[in-house]
Amino acid sequence: MAEVETKNKKQHITEQPITLSNWYQHVNWLSTTLILIVPILACIAVPFTSLKFPTAVWAIVYYFWTGLGITAGYHRLWSHRSYEAGLLLRVFLACVGGGSVQGSIRFWSAKHRAHHRWTDTVKDPYSVRKGLVYSHLMWMVLKQNPKEKGRTDISDLNHDPVVVWQHKNYLYVILTFGILFPMVVAGLGWGDWKGGLLYAGILRFFFVQQATFCVNSLAHWLGDQPFDDRNSPRDHVITALVTLGEGYHNFHHEFPSDYRNAIDWWQYDPTKWSIWVWKQLGLASNLKQFRANEIEKGRVQQLQKKVDQKRARLDWGTPLERLPVVSWDDFVADAQSGKALIAIAGVIHDVTDFIKEHPGGKALISSGIGKDATALFNGGVYNHSNAAHNLLSSMRVGVIRGGGEVEIWRNRGIKSDV
Ligand SMILES: [Zn+2]
Numbered sequence: 001m002a003e004v005e006t007k008n009k010k011q012h013i014t015e016q017p018i019t020l021s022n023w024y025q026h027v028n029w030l031s032t033t034l035i036l037i038v039p040i041l042a043c044i045a046v047p048f049t050s051l052k053f054p055t056a057v058w059a060i061v062y063y064f065w066t067g068l069g070i071t072a073g074y075h076r077l078w079s080h081r082s083y084e085a086g087l088l089l090r091v092f093l094a095c096v097g098g099g100s101v102q103g104s105i106r107f108w109s110a111k112h113r114a115h116h117r118w119t120d121t122v123k124d125p126y127s128v129r130k131g132l133v134y135s136h137l138m139w140m141v142l143k144q145n146p147k148e149k150g151r152t153d154i155s156d157l158n159h160d161p162v163v164v165w166q167h168k169n170y171l172y173v174i175l176t177f178g179i180l181f182p183m184v185v186a187g188l189g190w191g192d193w194k195g196g197l198l199y200a201g202i203l204r205f206f207f208v209q210q211a212t213f214c215v216n217s218l219a220h221w222l223g224d225q226p227f228d229d230r231n232s233p234r235d236h237v238i239t240a241l242v243t244l245g246e247g248y249h250n251f252h253h254e255f256p257s258d259y260r261n262a263i264d265w266w267q268y269d270p271t272k273w274s275i276w277v278w279k280q281l282g283l284a285s286n287l288k289q290f291r292a293n294e295i296e297k298g299r300v301q302q303l304q305k306k307v308d309q310k311r312a313r314l315d316w317g318t319p320l321e322r323l324p325v326v327s328w329d330d331f332v333a334d335a336q337s338g339k340a341l342i343a344i345a346g347v348i349h350d351v352t353d354f355i356k357e358h359p360g361g362k363a364l365i366s367s368g369i370g371k372d373a374t375a376l377f378n379g380g381v382y383n384h385s386n387a388a389h390n391l392l393s394s395m396r397v398g399v400i401r402g403g404g405e406v407e408i409w410r411n412r413g414i415k416s417d418v
């Protein structure tokens with residue numbers, strides 16, 4: 001008994017099943033407070049707090065700023081290094097990214113690099129294979145097993161003073177940019193302190209959180225896989241609309257260091273547009289793009305894979321190498337004994353069941369029985385369609401030794417027993 005207890009003590013809580021008596025130990029209370037408890041309390045306050053028009057506009061504007069802090073900052077800049085940003089832009093992105101209340105850049109990027117490195121495995125911190133809701137937010141609500149942690153290199157982030165500063169002062173950053181700043185703007189701007197706190201502060205960051213979480217859940221669950229279907233990432237316009245353009249996730253997992261998620265101009269990717277504008281303003285540089293040739297190669301290979309899978313499901317007739325090899329004389333003898341066999345291009349076809357369905361009539365096809373009808377089939381009488389060639393191949397039953405009648409006659413003069 002004592003031994004069992006010692007064993008249990010060594011076990012991490014995540015290795016024990018969730019029960020009524022231990023469920024609270026499974027919960028990551030800090031994350032749960034920030035992503036669920038505070039937003040739920042805010043929802044309860046909504047009926048008692050009127051939404052003023054300027055506050056609504058400000059909440060939407062700040063939603064986009066803080067959303068971009070995550071998509072253009074946390075994700076495309078720090079997790080993937082898909083472009084370079086000057087100090088001013090990095091400080092802005094670190095502040096507004098912090099204002100979306102999703103952990104520090106260091107925490108977020110380490111998890112995200114693990115997600116790319118170990119996609120769909122137990123080491124993927126938000127693997128969709130553990131369930132859609134788990135990948136969306138339960139991975140933060142519940143503690144994670146440290147033994148399943150996918151380790152990644154974040155030494156580059158430790159050398160960025162903005163990242164280090166933001167990580168060290170993270171609680172101040174979320175208090176300031178998650179709550180105080182949006183509240184103070186509304187309060188000093190048009191006297192709406194309470195609305196600023198509730199709508200531009202808490203509910204705004206709740207919506208940004210939910211939108212970002214969709215990249216981990218919805219983008220691995222809904223849509224097409226034009227570049228690779230071995231793992232779960234998918235492309236869908238709905239996910240793109242929700243996530244400021246992060247919805248072309250199949251492309252993103254294939255080409256993660258590309259600063260774009262959407263490669264066509266008409267696709268919705270405001271994060272890409274923002275980075276491009278920052279470049280024009282001299283705030284960002286070295287925007288990375290994969291060569292169009294490499295992207296098209298990936299697309300064509302996936303198309304080919306799909307075509308091959310479809311092709312494999314169709315009946316193309318017995319492969320030639322698996323057909324029996326028959327001498328010309330045996331072929332003729334079989335045909336004379338009543339089998340409706342026709343030789344075309346060195347291959348014997350059994351047309352017994354097809355004679356009455358032959359679009360060119362019964363007489364024509366019957367005239368080829370026991371003969372080499374290659375010329376007849378390929379234009380001597382009628383140049384058959386591609387569909388006819390396909391149909392014919394499904395009727396093949398043997399291959400003629402030497403290729404055909406003429407070959408046999410020629411050989412006969414040399415060697416009589418062929
Ligand atoms: Zn992903």
Ligand SMILES: [Zn+2]
Pocket residue numbers: 075079080112116252256
């Ligand atoms: Zn990514």
